[in-house]
Amino acid sequence: xxxxxxxxxxxxxxxxxxxxxxxxxxxxxxxxxxxxxxxxxxxxxxxxxxxxxxxxxxxxxxxxxxxxxxxxxxxxxxxxxxxxxxxxxxxxxxxxxxxxxxxxxxxxxxxxxxxxxxxxxxxxxxxxxxxxxxxxxxxxxxxxxxxxxxxxxxxxxxxxxxxxxxxxxxxxxxxxxxxxxxxxxxxxxxxxxxxxxxxxxxxxxxxxxxxxxxxxxxxxxxxxxxxxxxxxxxxxxxxxxxxxxxxxxxxxxxxxxxxxxxxxxxxxxxxxxxxxxxxxxxxxxxxxxxxxxxxxxxxxxxxxxxxxxxxxxxxxxxxxxxxxxxxxxxxxxxxxxxxxxxxxxxxxxxxxxxxxxxxxxxxxxxxxxxxxxxxxxxxxxxxxxxxxxxxxxxxxxxxxxxxxxxx
Numbered sequence: 001x002x003x004x005x006x007x008x009x010x011x012x013x014x015x016x017x018x019x020x021x022x023x024x025x026x027x028x029x030x031x032x033x034x035x036x037x038x039x040x041x042x043x044x045x046x047x048x049x050x051x052x053x054x055x056x057x058x059x060x061x062x063x064x065x066x067x068x069x070x071x072x073x074x075x076x077x078x079x080x081x082x083x084x085x086x087x088x089x090x091x092x093x094x095x096x097x098x099x100x101x102x103x104x105x106x107x108x109x110x111x112x113x114x115x116x117x118x119x120x121x122x123x124x125x126x127x128x129x130x131x132x133x134x135x136x137x138x139x140x141x142x143x144x145x146x147x148x149x150x151x152x153x154x155x156x157x158x159x160x161x162x163x164x165x166x167x168x169x170x171x172x173x174x175x176x177x178x179x180x181x182x183x184x185x186x187x188x189x190x191x192x193x194x195x196x197x198x199x200x201x202x203x204x205x206x207x208x209x210x211x212x213x214x215x216x217x218x219x220x221x222x223x224x225x226x227x228x229x230x231x232x233x234x235x236x237x238x239x240x241x242x243x244x245x246x247x248x249x250x251x252x253x254x255x256x257x258x259x260x261x262x263x264x265x266x267x268x269x270x271x272x273x274x275x276x277x278x279x280x281x282x283x284x285x286x287x288x289x290x291x292x293x294x295x296x297x298x299x300x301x302x303x304x305x306x307x308x309x310x311x312x313x314x315x316x317x318x319x320x321x322x323x324x325x326x327x328x329x330x331x332x333x334x335x336x337x338x339x340x341x342x343x344x345x346x347x348x349x350x351x352x353x354x355x356x357x358x359x360x361x362x363x364x365x366x367x368x369x370x371x372x373x374x375x376x377x378x379x380x381x382x383x384x385x386x387x388x389x390x391x392x393x394x395x396x397x398x399x400x401x402x403x404x405x406x407x
Contacts, residue, residue: 013048040186072243081231093188099322102134116143130320137323188280210279214258214352221350231338254281257349292345292356
């Protein structure tokens with residue numbers, strides 16, 4: 001008798017992944033192991049256990065894990081050391097969550113002796129790439145099942161009919177078209193599709209999940225101080241906090257002040273453009289604060305090199321190459337730059353803006369005596385600038401002389 005296929009499914013407990021669970025059981029006759037990650041998406045994850053049991057998954061094959069601290073400590077914070085933004089705006093909230101989910105799926109697959117892993121990403125998006133590159137980087141011979149690229153369902157109605165036939169609970173509003181799809185974790189929420197598909201139309205206010213409108217934010221600014229050690233935020237207003245709790249606190253501050261909204265048309269790795277509405281309240285504050293502390297602690301040459309490398313680093317994360325050697329090489333460079341990025345930054349939060357208003361560090365490179373317009377210490381002689389300028393102008397003068405000669 002052939003061995004039964006054992007599959008670890010990334011399972012949210014929602015309708016789509018519940019349909020996938022039953023589909024794996026019916027189409028593959030598979031023994032399904034469900035893995036539900038709590039990444040701070042703001043929803044209870046325990047109902048996923050009951051849903052999996054209802055669909056015939058035995059208790060020992062149900063994994064529900066709180067990964068919030070690991071997510072922020074080992075994925076979000078390393079990314080923020082690089083001041084990472086994709087295409088100049090996007091803070092990569094969805095992208096950075098996928099490698100952690102892939103990593104745990106592979107670890108669970110090894111633990112239970114599974115033959116395959118499965119995800120619920122569609123065949124049009126980036127997530128299929130991110131999940132599968134992660135799987136293969138960690139377990140090169142793993143079998144990957146991607147139902148959206150395999151099954152014959154051609155419409156939402158067919159999926160819902162399958163759910164009804166297999167007694168999968170359907171929320172009342174699922175029979176109509178959802179106004180948009182949502183992905184969320186502790187770093188951000190993203191909304192895409194349906195009412196957001198026309199990029200010329202302003203997103204309805206009800207789309208926003210994590211922030212109040214800047215127009216409705218308080219008329220009085222909020223001031224906070226964020227403490228950093230070696231490039232990572234470690235406390236707020238003198239209170240030392242764990243990574244996940246710190247980001248949660250910043251999220252609330254960002255929410256209350258209407259900070260972190262982004263309406264973006266981006267270039268997907270698979271080749272198409274898509275419009276998304278993203279909210280990253282705490283991350284927007286953190287990015288501004290991190291650049292603030294770097295401004296006084298990071299050498300100019302190091303800062304400019306790091307900034308030049310950032311778009312490449314951002315694309316690697318966006319495209320799913322977190323476990324690639326070049327991302328790890330860039331991370332080593334970035335982490336080296338953060339050795340002295342320690343100190344505190346004062347921030348003013350006001351109606352959608354997160355503004356640096358002060359920064360200080362025991363490792364500061366800022367020399368007030370050196371830059372003052374008043375009489376300084378004498379360590380800088382302004383007359384030295386003449387020779388410096390003439391040397392830098394030499395090639396320009398030579399080019400100008402040639403132009404005159406050839407005119």
